[in-house]
Amino acid sequence: MAKDFSTREENYSKWYNDIVQRAELAENSAVRGCMVIKPYGYAIWENMQSALDKMFKDTGHSNAYFPLFIPKSFFSKEADHVEGFAKECAIVTHYRLKNDPDGKGVIVDEDAKLEEELIIRPTSETIIWDTYRNWVQSYRDLPILVNQWANVVRWEMRTRMFLRTAEFLWQEGHTAHATKEEALQETYQMLDVYADFAENFMAIPVLKGIKSENERFAGALETFCIEALMQDGKALQAGTSHFLGQNFAKAFDVKFASKEGKLEYVWATSWGVSTRLVGALIMAHSDDHGLVLPPKLAPIQAVIVPIYKNKEQYDLVCSKARDIKANLEKQGIIVKFDDRDTHKPGWKFNEYEFKGVPVRIAIGPRDVENGTVEIARRDTLTKEVVGVDQVSETVSSLLVDIQQTLFQRALAFRKENTRTADSWEEFKALLDDKGGFIMAHWDGTAETEQKIKEETKATIRCIPLDDVKEAGKCIFTGKPSERRVVFARAY
Amino acid sequence: MAKDFSTREENYSKWYNDIVQRAELAENSAVRGCMVIKPYGYAIWENMQSALDKMFKDTGHSNAYFPLFIPKSFFSKEADHVEGFAKECAIVTHYRLKNDPDGKGVIVDEDAKLEEELIIRPTSETIIWDTYRNWVQSYRDLPILVNQWANVVRWEMRTRMFLRTAEFLWQEGHTAHATKEEALQETYQMLDVYADFAENFMAIPVLKGIKSENERFAGALETFCIEALMQDGKALQAGTSHFLGQNFAKAFDVKFASKEGKLEYVWATSWGVSTRLVGALIMAHSDDHGLVLPPKLAPIQAVIVPIYKNKEQYDLVCSKARDIKANLEKQGIIVKFDDRDTHKPGWKFNEYEFKGVPVRIAIGPRDVENGTVEIARRDTLTKEVVGVDQVSETVSSLLVDIQQTLFQRALAFRKENTRTADSWEEFKALLDDKGGFIMAHWDGTAETEQKIKEETKATIRCIPLDDVKEAGKCIFTGKPSERRVVFARAY
Numbered sequence: 001m002a003k004d005f006s007t008r009e010e011n012y013s014k015w016y017n018d019i020v021q022r023a024e025l026a027e028n029s030a031v032r033g034c035m036v037i038k039p040y041g042y043a044i045w046e047n048m049q050s051a052l053d054k055m056f057k058d059t060g061h062s063n064a065y066f067p068l069f070i071p072k073s074f075f076s077k078e079a080d081h082v083e084g085f086a087k088e089c090a091i092v093t094h095y096r097l098k099n100d101p102d103g104k105g106v107i108v109d110e111d112a113k114l115e116e117e118l119i120i121r122p123t124s125e126t127i128i129w130d131t132y133r134n135w136v137q138s139y140r141d142l143p144i145l146v147n148q149w150a151n152v153v154r155w156e157m158r159t160r161m162f163l164r165t166a167e168f169l170w171q172e173g174h175t176a177h178a179t180k181e182e183a184l185q186e187t188y189q190m191l192d193v194y195a196d197f198a199e200n201f202m203a204i205p206v207l208k209g210i211k212s213e214n215e216r217f218a219g220a221l222e223t224f225c226i227e228a229l230m231q232d233g234k235a236l237q238a239g240t241s242h243f244l245g246q247n248f249a250k251a252f253d254v255k256f257a258s259k260e261g262k263l264e265y266v267w268a269t270s271w272g273v274s275t276r277l278v279g280a281l282i283m284a285h286s287d288d289h290g291l292v293l294p295p296k297l298a299p300i301q302a303v304i305v306p307i308y309k310n311k312e313q314y315d316l317v318c319s320k321a322r323d324i325k326a327n328l329e330k331q332g333i334i335v336k337f338d339d340r341d342t343h344k345p346g347w348k349f350n351e352y353e354f355k356g357v358p359v360r361i362a363i364g365p366r367d368v369e370n371g372t373v374e375i376a377r378r379d380t381l382t383k384e385v386v387g388v389d390q391v392s393e394t395v396s397s398l399l400v401d402i403q404q405t406l407f408q409r410a411l412a413f414r415k416e417n418t419r420t421a422d423s424w425e426e427f428k429a430l431l432d433d434k435g436g437f438i439m440a441h442w443d444g445t446a447e448t449e450q451k452i453k454e455e456t457k458a459t460i461r462c463i464p465l466d467d468v469k470e471a472g473k474c475i476f477t478g479k480p481s482e483r484r485v486v487f488a489r490a491y
Numbered sequence: 492m493a494k495d496f497s498t499r500e501e502n503y504s505k506w507y508n509d510i511v512q513r514a515e516l517a518e519n520s521a522v523r524g525c526m527v528i529k530p531y532g533y534a535i536w537e538n539m540q541s542a543l544d545k546m547f548k549d550t551g552h553s554n555a556y557f558p559l560f561i562p563k564s565f566f567s568k569e570a571d572h573v574e575g576f577a578k579e580c581a582i583v584t585h586y587r588l589k590n591d592p593d594g595k596g597v598i599v600d601e602d603a604k605l606e607e608e609l610i611i612r613p614t615s616e617t618i619i620w621d622t623y624r625n626w627v628q629s630y631r632d633l634p635i636l637v638n639q640w641a642n643v644v645r646w647e648m649r650t651r652m653f654l655r656t657a658e659f660l661w662q663e664g665h666t667a668h669a670t671k672e673e674a675l676q677e678t679y680q681m682l683d684v685y686a687d688f689a690e691n692f693m694a695i696p697v698l699k700g701i702k703s704e705n706e707r708f709a710g711a712l713e714t715f716c717i718e719a720l721m722q723d724g725k726a727l728q729a730g731t732s733h734f735l736g737q738n739f740a741k742a743f744d745v746k747f748a749s750k751e752g753k754l755e756y757v758w759a760t761s762w763g764v765s766t767r768l769v770g771a772l773i774m775a776h777s778d779d780h781g782l783v784l785p786p787k788l789a790p791i792q793a794v795i796v797p798i799y800k801n802k803e804q805y806d807l808v809c810s811k812a813r814d815i816k817a818n819l820e821k822q823g824i825i826v827k828f829d830d831r832d833t834h835k836p837g838w839k840f841n842e843y844e845f846k847g848v849p850v851r852i853a854i855g856p857r858d859v860e861n862g863t864v865e866i867a868r869r870d871t872l873t874k875e876v877v878g879v880d881q882v883s884e885t886v887s888s889l890l891v892d893i894q895q896t897l898f899q900r901a902l903a904f905r906k907e908n909t910r911t912a913d914s915w916e917e918f919k920a921l922l923d924d925k926g927g928f929i930m931a932h933w934d935g936t937a938e939t940e941q942k943i944k945e946e947t948k949a950t951i952r953c954i955p956l957d958d959v960k961e962a963g964k965c966i967f968t969g970k971p972s973e974r975r976v977v978f979a980r981a982y
Contacts, residue, residue: 030565030621031558031609039553039637046554062530063537067522068611068642068658069581072588074521076596086597090560091585092611093599095646097563097577105567106577108584108608117599118522120559120583120611130521140833146530151559151642155586167559342631 007288012232017161019282023291023355026161026278033159033166037275040355041162043299044278045169049149051201051296052171052273055193061145061173066127068151069118074126077251081125084218088155090120090166120153125219125244125270128174129252136176136266138257143186144176162279163236163491170274176266178256180245183267187243190271191224194239202277203294203406204228204284205414206238207437207486209462213446214453217270221245227461227486229414230283233435235461235488238280244268279491285379285406291356292378294406295399301334302395303352307345307364314341320368320388324361327392333399353378358402359395379405420484427475427487431456437488441481443474452476452487461486498779503723508652510773514782514846517652524650524657528766531846532653534790535769536660540640542692542787543662543764546684552636552664557618559642560609565617568742572616575709579646581611581657611644616710616735616761619665620743627667627757629748634677635667653770654727654982661765667757669747671736674758678734681762682715685730693768694785694897695719695775696905697729698928698977700953704937705944708761712736718952718977720905721774724926726952726979729771735759770982776870776897782847783869785897786890793819793886794843795828798836798855805832811859811879815852818883824890844869849893850886870896911975918966918978922947928979932972934965943967943978952977 005022006014020026025041028034037045053063075086096112099105121127128146135141153167173190177183191208198206206226216223220242228238249255249265258264285292295301304321308314318339328335336357338348345362352360360376367373373391376383379402386394417436421427430438442448442460452475453459463485472481496513497505511517516532519525528536544554566577587603590596612618619637626632644658664681668674682699689697697717707714711733719729740746740756749755776783786792795812799805809830819826827848829839836853843851851867858864864882867874870893877885908927912918921929933939933951943966944950954976963972 027622027625029558030562030618031560034558034560036558036622037556039555042555043553045556062534064530064533065528065536065660067520067525067527068644069522069525071521073596075588082597086588088587090583090609091588091599092581093584094582096579097566097582097610105564106573108582118581119588127521131518131527134518153559169556 005288005290008231009288015288016279016283019286019291020161025282025291028161031166033156035161035165037169040299041278044281044293044297045275047297047299048197048201048277049171052193052197053149055197056147056171056173059145059189059193061147061175063149064146065148065150066124066131068121070121070124070127072117072119074130075119077126078219078247080247081219081251085122085154086119088157089122090153090155092118092120121150122152122154123270123272124148124150124152124172125174125248125268126252129248129254129268132174132176132266133252133254136254136256139178139259142176142178142256142266143182144174145186146175147171147173160279162275162282164276168275170272172270172272175269176249176254177269178258178264178267180267183245183269184243187222187224187241187269187271190269191226191239191241194241194271194273195226197273198226198228198238199407201294201296202281202284203296203403203410204238204280205407205411207462207464208466209464209486211240211462212449212460212485214449215459217242219244219247220270221247224465225462227488228280228284229417229437229488230280230491231413232283233417233489235437235486235490236276236280236283237461237490238277239271239273241271242269244270284410286356289381290354292406293356293358295358295403298356298358299334300336300352300355300357301399302328302336302359302361303348303357304335304337304361304363305345305348305352306337306339307362309365313365314339316365316368317363321363324363324373324388324391328395331392331396333395353381359398361391361395377402379409421475421487422472424475428456431458431487431489435489437461437486439484440475440487441472441483442485442487443477443479443481448474448476456489458487458489461488461490496779496781499722500779506779507770507774510777510782511652516769516773516782519652522657524647526652526656528660531790532769535772535784535788536766538788538790539688539692539768540662543684543688544640546688547638547662547664550636550680550684552638552666554640555637556639556641557615557622559612561612561615561618563608563610565621566610568617569710569738571738572710572742576613576645577610579648580613581644581646583609583611612641613643613645614761614763615639615641615643615663616665616739616759617743620739620745620759623665623667623757624743624745627745627747630669630750633667633669633747633757634673635665636677637666638662638664651770653766653773655767659766661763663761663763666760667740667745668760669749669755669758671758674736674760675734678713678715678732678760678762681760682717682730682732685732685762685764686717688764689717689719689729690898692785692787693772693775694787694894694901695729695771696898696902698953698955699957700955700977702731702953703940703951703976705940706950708733710735710738711761712738715956716953718979719771719775720908720928720979721771721982722904723774724908724980726928726977726981727767727771727774728952728981729768730762730764732762733760735761775901777847780872781845783897784847784849786849786894789847789849790825791827791843791846791848792825792890793827793850793852794839794848795826795852795854796836796839796843797828797830798853800856804856807856807859808854812854815854815864815879815882819886822883822887824883824886844872850889852882852886868893870900912966913963915966919947922949922978922980926980928952928977930975931966931978932963932974933976933978934968934970934972939965939967947980949978949980952979952981
């Protein structure tokens with residue numbers, strides 16, 4: 001472990017930032033609240049995009065692209081939406097600079113003021129539903145199953161790399177349906193897609209649930225979410241799928257002629273995940289030695305480090321290493337062979353360990369003699385010596401095993417850190433001492449949730465979809481409750 | 492041909508717009524100068540992205556992401572750059588809206604004015620070189636080979652879908668090198684990548700050349716380009732690769748310690764292509780029957796249309812069609828089977844012809860009886876009847892042939908429309924009567940080029956890289972010239 005690197009115990013928040021920076025995932029930019037996503041961090045996002053994009057297309061969606069700018073007036077059309085989004089946003093007011101008459105660079109040209117200000121999209125429901133109006137006349141034009149990969153901007157005051165940034169990258173699905181049932185089915189389907197992705201690619205177990213009114217998307221009738229638990233006991237919302245009802249269709253006058261010839265408003269959903277998932281990935285699996293990545297999303301799945309003292313050894317070792325690389329690549333494994341002579345093997349071991357490369361293969365002259373290599377796995381930090389002809393097989397099965405192990409470990413962690421609380425005192429004590437998910441009764445009102453939040457900073461993460469009804473009393477008000485909900489402090 | 496659709500002869504500009512709209516590639520949005528890229532148009536862009544991204548990665552580049560916003564002061568750091576870009580741009584001045592006290596929606600909150608305005612990136616050299624300063628200390632940190640897929644905004648006054656829009660999608664490569672030679676080599680390499688892509692994927696022959704000073708990228712020492720010829724005889728710049736020298740390194744103070752321990756400024760390149768290429772693709776190949784797409788970029792390579800009169804025939808035909816689809820997909824061909832019962836076969840034929848699907852397969856009950864299908868190719872509009880067991884083979888080879896045919900056709904068109912002019916009168920007559928590329932002598936001065944542009948709207952598209960030196964006299968000034976350059980009116 002690098003000396004200038006924090007452990008989770010010492011300072012969880014600094015540990016996170018250290019990983020982001022030292023693993024070269026991202027860095028703060030010259031623009032307040034905006035980050036630069038560096039190549040290694042961006043490669044993780046590309047792998048996420050590629051897996052998700054395939055899942056979206058397999059469920060019948062196509063990609064499209066809508067403008068970055070949204071006319072200000074569009075936000076006023078859906079009352080909840082403007083409350084939730086239009087307030088903290090980047091506003092374009094002018095379209096030209098001119099030379100400063102004082103000769104000091106450029107200044108805004110006041111003659112080039114826009115008649116109507118443009119908002120940088122914080123989310124695209126308004127501009128998209130304004131567009132859908134022209135796409136839909138009859139039931140034959142439905143459903144519209146569209147997704148957009150884009151950048152969005154929300155003027156956050158307190159930002160953290162990946163987790164909360166003023167600009168972030170995401171995908172936003174926006175679908176239009178003829179019936180409420182079909183729209184609801186789509187909402188559930190995309191929630192399942194997200195949960196599948198989180199568990200099977202990110203190796204992060206998630207709870208599927210419904211948001212309480214306080215946490216609902218501005219403009220939605222119902223927000224569904226997947227919630228993950230981080231190693232510091234805080235929750236992280238990893239994806240949301242919204243049932244928008246006919247709110248946006250009404251705001252933008254999107255109607256269709258039904259099979260029966262009646263004019264009806266269109267039903268809507270929207271759903272999204274963002275570069276925040278990279279933050280979740282880091283916090284879910286990494287350890288005090290740096291980043292740990294699940295093989296399915298790792299930009300490099302296996303790295304080969306040659307060990308040698310002279311040119312002759314270098315040639316011998318590298319020739320063998322290149323054979324191994326070629327064999328691994330035949331199996332579809334993403335391999336890096338690091339034969340740089342500017343860095344020592346020990347430095348490279350640390351580097352790839354810190355960057356979370358799942359499997360490391362070291363090969364030196366003695367290995368060549370013995371027909372072996374040393375294989376180390378990042379998740380358990382264990383090593384084994386295997387015969388050269390078993391490398392491909394070993395690495396292939398290790399990658400599967402590491403993916404599984406990370407998921408099981410995260411699942412065990414979540415189980416350990418999911419507790420029930422039956423009284424207000426117990427609730428507060430658990431929150432402060434242990435964190436994690438707390439299953440507790442709640443009277444179902446927004447006021448109570450708000451008061452609990454003010455006193456403890458904990459919010460209702462979700463009302464789980466697979467919950468069992470259980471009579472009880474609200475931990476805060478003592479009023480009757482029909483089910484436990486999931487509380488936590490959250491990112 | 493659809494009756495409400497213009498031919499090239501009647502109105503080239505309307506023909507283009509009709510194709511964009513009726514083939515559902517894009518449409519104008521509610522935001523001035525910004526378009527909505529519809530799923531079918533976006534799928535073409537995705538295919539372009541995927542091919543280019545692979546070529547970039549094969550030449551050692553990685554993707555990254557830099558902020559959408561650029562602090563205004565950054566533009567003033569490189570004198571030519573600010574002249575070229577900072578003038579017509581979208582400017583963010585505020586970061587909050589508030590409720591209108593009059594109760595009419597939302598207004599800009601004047602208390603939330605930014606200290607320094609932010610420019611929506613028109614191109615990212617400035618923010619990226621500001622970032623590179625921290626990435627580079629020694630020669631060991633070089634080269635940096637980074638590409639970004641992003642949206643950019645240039646406040647164009649006259650816009651046309653795909654060809655010139657206020658917001659557009661593009662990729663911008665930004666590389667940093669230790670030596671001038673290496674940077675120049677990169678500039679040439681990426682020009683070759685673009686030419687390869689244009690010719691082998693887009694099926695558009697391009698001229699590789701150097702831009703004259705007037706047409707050079709603002710901040711570059713030298714701009715290289717690929718130039719294509721459209722069917723109306725106008726040129727279209729399809730990609731540029733810039734040798735930036737040390738301009739941005741000096742503006743942003745990016746130095747490195749060389750192997751010899753000397754502090755030196757870093758050498759730079761940048762290169763980009765945009766969604767404008769979709770416009771080029773449309774104009775290069777399409778005909779009076781609609782869009783024509785090269786198979787390598789077509790979202791649907793082959794469509795199967797079933798022909799039937801009743802349920803029995805439907806079942807018979809569709810069962811066969813599904814077999815054919817599965818066989819084609821085994822060959823890696825992207826197939827759509829359109830079994831919708833809401834539209835007649837004739838309607839579907841027109842639809843896919845208009846959308847430029849390279850190959851159409853029709854199958855009816857008599858075909859099933861005879862063990863045949865009818866295969867039509869979009870480029871030549873010819874049809875043939877082939878045995879069911881030859882479908883895969885026929886379609887595979889047709890796709891290769893169509894790709895070739897489109898390229899050869901475009902190449903022949905360019906040859907026919909590349910002419911020499913040896914006098915000013917001849918030059919003007921050729922421009923007005925024929926258009927196309929005109930090879931003519933030029934005295935090498937910016938003034939002359941500017942005057943020619945003012946009188947004829949023609950510009951120097953490039954000084955071809957493969958030109959032969961030839962003594963002559965400038966068509967405008969009569970001064971001596973060493974080579975012919977390529978003039979044209981351009982998009």
